[in-house]
Amino acid sequence: MNQGIIGKISGEEANxxxxxxxxxxxxxxxxxxxxxxxxxxxxxxxxxxxxxxxxLTFSRDVQHHGKTYLGQILAAVQRLQMHNxxxxxxxxxxxxxxxxxxxxxxxxxxxxxxxxxLHNSLIELRGxxxxxxxxxxxxPFDTPPGESDLKDRxxxxxxxxxxxxxxxxxxxxxxxxxxALINKTFQYERVYSASDSQVTVFADVAPxxxxxxxxxxxxxxxxxxxxxxxxxxxxxxxxxxxxxxxxEDEQGLGIIPRASEEVFRLLSEKPLGSHWVEVSVVEVxxxxxxxxxxxxxxxxxxxxxxxxxxxxxxxSDIPLLTxxxxxxxxxxxxxxxxxxxxxxxxxTLVHAHSSRSHLVITLTVTTMADSEDNLATPWAGDRSSPxxxxxxxxxxxxxxxxxxxxxxxxxxxxxxxxxxxxxxLKRMRTKLQLVDLAGSECAGMSGVTGSVLRETSFINRSxxxxxxxxxxxxxxxxxxxxRNSKLTHLLQDSIGGNAKLLVVLCVSPxxxxxxxxxxxxxxxxxxxxxxxxxxxxxxxxALSKSK
Ligand SMILES: Nc1ncnc2c1ncn2[C@@H]1O[C@H](COP(=O)(O)OP(=O)(O)O)[C@@H](O)[C@H]1O
Ligand SMILES: [Mg+2]
Numbered sequence: 042m043n044q045g046i047i048g049k050i051s052g053e054e055a056n057x058x059x060x061x062x063x064x065x066x067x068x069x070x071x072x073x074x075x076x077x078x079x080x081x082x083x084x085x086x087x088x089x090x091x092x093x094x095x096x097l098t099f100s101r102d103v104q105h106h107g108k109t110y111l112g113q114i115l116a117a118v119q120r121l122q123m124h125n126x127x128x129x130x131x132x133x134x135x136x137x138x139x140x141x142x143x144x145x146x147x148x149x150x151x152x153x154x155x156x157x158x159l160h161n162s163l164i165e166l167r168g169x170x171x172x173x174x175x176x177x178x179x180x181p182f183d184t185p186p187g188e189s190d191l192k193d194r195x196x197x198x199x200x201x202x203x204x205x206x207x208x209x210x211x212x213x214x215x216x217x218x219x220x221a222l223i224n225k226t227f228q229y230e231r232v233y234s235a236s237d238s239q240v241t242v243f244a245d246v247a248p249x250x251x252x253x254x255x256x257x258x259x260x261x262x263x264x265x266x267x268x269x270x271x272x273x274x275x276x277x278x279x280x281x282x283x284x285x286x287x288x289e290d291e292q293g294l295g296i297i298p299r300a301s302e303e304v305f306r307l308l309s310e311k312p313l314g315s316h317w318v319e320v321s322v323v324e325v326x327x328x329x330x331x332x333x334x335x336x337x338x339x340x341x342x343x344x345x346x347x348x349x350x351x352x353x354x355x356x357s358d359i360p361l362l363t364x365x366x367x368x369x370x371x372x373x374x375x376x377x378x379x380x381x382x383x384x385x386x387x388x389t390l391v392h393a394h395s396s397r398s399h400l401v402i403t404l405t406v407t408t409m410a411d412s413e414d415n416l417a418t419p420w421a422g423d424r425s426s427p428x429x430x431x432x433x434x435x436x437x438x439x440x441x442x443x444x445x446x447x448x449x450x451x452x453x454x455x456x457x458x459x460x461x462x463x464x465x466l467k468r469m470r471t472k473l474q475l476v477d478l479a480g481s482e483c484a485g486m487s488g489v490t491g492s493v494l495r496e497t498s499f500i501n502r503s504x505x506x507x508x509x510x511x512x513x514x515x516x517x518x519x520x521x522x523x524r525n526s527k528l529t530h531l532l533q534d535s536i537g538g539n540a541k542l543l544v545v546l547c548v549s550p551x552x553x554x555x556x557x558x559x560x561x562x563x564x565x566x567x568x569x570x571x572x573x574x575x576x577x578x579x580x581x582x583a584l585s586k587s588k
Pocket of ligand 1: 176177178180235265266267268269270271272273274278279396480547
């Protein structure tokens with residue numbers, strides 16, 4: 042029984058110690074959980090502390106930046122206000138400036154009109170036909186070594202018998218034994234001596250080009266015997282090998298290259314696309330007209346014969362004549378030089394580069410202008426002119442050029458590319474005709490016979506037709522015989538009426554050519570009577586000088 046009690050007690054003890062053991066174990070794990078929880082709480086507490094700190098810093102930052110940005114925004118708003126105010130001031134100023142610009146522009150337009158009127162009345166006062174005379178220097182071919190010249194030198198007879206007395210007077214004095222004494226003076230608007238340069242000669246030509254762009258037809262021609270300096274005056278020194286002139290020698294350039302430069306310079310001051318220029322080069326040889334810019338089927342320049350007619354408006358016209366559009370003086374001169382290579386020439390005894398034809402280079406300027414712009418001579422043949430489109434007015438005609446490389450006749454000129462929408466624009470065409478006449482010498486002098494004698498007789502006939510036309514205008518005859526020769530028919534639009542004609546008489550100073558020089562000077566004096574008739578009719582004061 043004891044053993045049972047003892048066994049019972051030991052079993053209870055074992056149970057208790059097992060329970061105790063279990064309890065201890067449970068306590069241990071609870072403690073470690075508590076420790077872990079404590080640690081986690083500590084960590085969380087630290088994190089909360091950190092977060093609070095950064096929240097504090099953040100809020101401080103926000104406050105700080107907020108203040109800065111606000112300040113910047115306020116400053117920007119202030120600046121914007123100031124800008125707005127300045128903008129308003131500028132707008133007011135711009136409006137005022139625009140208004141004054143408008144007023145200045147109006148004044149400028151009025152002044153431009155006045156300038157145009159004054160310039161052209163001045164040109165008119167000087168006479169619509171002006172005659173200048175250029176005495177060239179004595180050249181080696183004036184005095185070939187010969188017996189008679191030797192005798193003259195021995196007798197102290199001066200070689201220079203034609204000289205400039207002053208810048209309006211030519212003095213011719215020759216007293217050769219066996220010949221009547223010659224002692225004459227001739228008066229012209231301007232006389233150039235042998236030392237006067239191409240620049241001086243052109244200075245008196247330039248005002249005519251202003252008239253051209255004001256709407257007047259202009260003709261500048263050189264008259265004189267072969268070798269007197271016509272081609273030198275009109276073109277400049279010519280090359281030995283062909284008829285072209287050198288563009289490199291700027292000082293030597295004559296009226297034609299200088300005039301083309303001046304025309305394009307004047308045009309560059311006008312609105313872009315409001316003007317364009319075409320050129321034709323024509324030669325009158327044996328009273329036939331040749332188109333020197335015409336090309337054959339291979340595109341080579343071939344010099345085709347053309348007819349000259351009077352159109353419905355009473356103007357001279359050459360159907361099918363080649364009119365090449367040109368955009369600058371270089372293009373113009375290249376074409377002129379190409380045409381010149383075809384020019385008929387024949388060496389006379391006077392000098393080897395003598396030209397036997399009249400060369401007429403025509404530069405046609407077409408202008409689109411407001412109808413208020415007082416254009417002197419609107420092109421009469423322009424039926425569509427009152428309805429030209431502004432859009433196309435501002436487009437350079439060069440844009441058409443690619444499709445139409447050249448304009449074989451007036452009918453296909455660029456003017457037809459304008460649309461018809463406004464009433465305000467009108468088209469005007471003015472012509473600048475630059476003429477290098479064939480030599481006016483007598484046949485006997487040049488020692489020519491046969492076909493060349495025939496040429497000479499055609500030349501003399503056309504030159505006397507020119508003298509007749511000038512005479513008829515001078516006497517204000519109702520009929521002017523323009524159609525008596527192809528030359529005068531061709532120049533009809535630029536001689537007489539409103540047109541301005543400048544004749545440059547070219548004379549040699551040499552006593553050897555005194556007969557020819559007297560003939561040339563006489564032609565010039567008769568041409569001047571035209572001017573006197575004109576001014577008298579208008580009851581205007583004495584002529585002013587060109588200088
Ligand atoms: N003012 C001048 N100064 C220098 N040489 C000139 C002058 N005028 C003409 N000459 C020269 O005289 C020669 C004949 O002139 P040119 O112009 O061919 O005469 P034209 O055309 O009247 O037959 C040329 O050699 C030319 O260079
Ligand atoms: Mg010549």
